[in-house]
Amino acid sequence: MITYYEDRSVQVTSAAVRVDGRSYPLAELGLVWHRRGARSWRVLAGRGAIGVALAGPLVAAALGVGIALRLHLSPVVTVAVVGASVLVGLGAGPLADVLFERLDRSYARGSRELEMWARWRGRPVRLLRTGDALRFGQIYRAVQRAMERAQASSPAQNAIGSSGSRPRPRSRP
Known part of the structure; x- marks a missing residue:
């Protein structure tokens, strides 16, 4: 067997x-x-939430850099805000790995x-x-x-997808 x-x-x-x-x-x-x-729709909403979670830290870092440069603060404060924003963006790396893995599993499950x-x-x-x-x-x-x-x-047996009284499959997995 x-x-x-x-x-x-x-x-x-x-x-x-x-x-x-x-x-x-x-x-x-x-x-x-x-x-x-x-x-x-629950699965699709979960995938959307993962996408937002992936983009969130990067958007926050870009906004921080933009605000620091736009406000024309002192060089020390500007460097501090830009540095903090870059750290937030870099912090997204390990989080992104976990989130991409979850997203990949979501597509594998369907x-x-x-x-x-x-x-x-x-x-x-x-x-x-x-x-x-x-x-x-x-x-x-x-x-x-x-x-x-x-x-x-045993040739007399039907195979998957052979014609019979049931319709052929409409789609494949």
Whole structure:
């Protein structure tokens, strides 16, 4: 038996797809497709907040330099304000690394709920629902590989995306 994917709740092998304790033998699975839900505005707002947090210290530093130069203060005060503003801008570097990492993870997880469906014993059944796009893509590809291998050994079985009574997938993850 070959294991194509495995985590705490999903296991895809050459024999079956197991999700949350339920097992679906590959020999009983027909067409497999996926659906994408609506965008999560919460996720998009979080990405916007990260962008503002990234720009905030740099904008504050630029404003400080501009104000110090515009007010024509004494050279000592101007240098102090410009120096403080530059330090604020430089302080954004370590913060930016953390924020860019969070932003990158946000895009890896995606902003939509994703569902994987299959025709099992003649009726549609939802195998998986998740908001994690990276994990969903790994599982979906594992099911594809398992189905392709099963189809090669028994040509009568349907493959992912083959025509049948269900429509073809509208989009790919």
